[in-house]
Amino acid sequence: xxxxxxxxxxxLHALRQRNWYIQATCATSGDGLYEGLDWLSNQLKNQK
Numbered sequence: 001x002x003x004x005x006x007x008x009x010x011x012l013h014a015l016r017q018r019n020w021y022i023q024a025t026c027a028t029s030g031d032g033l034y035e036g037l038d039w040l041s042n043q044l045k046n047q048k
Contacts, residue, residue: 019043 003022007013012020023036 001009003024006022012022021036021039023032023039025032025036
């Protein structure tokens, strides 16, 4: 699945009051995992 398909299947466009981000990752190598966690960490730091 690509990011657009995931967005549609999860109905993320309806979440207008929330920040969301789709990070491509690989379960076997861990590629993309740290980037996704960095985004999450920054979002939590910037919460109002």
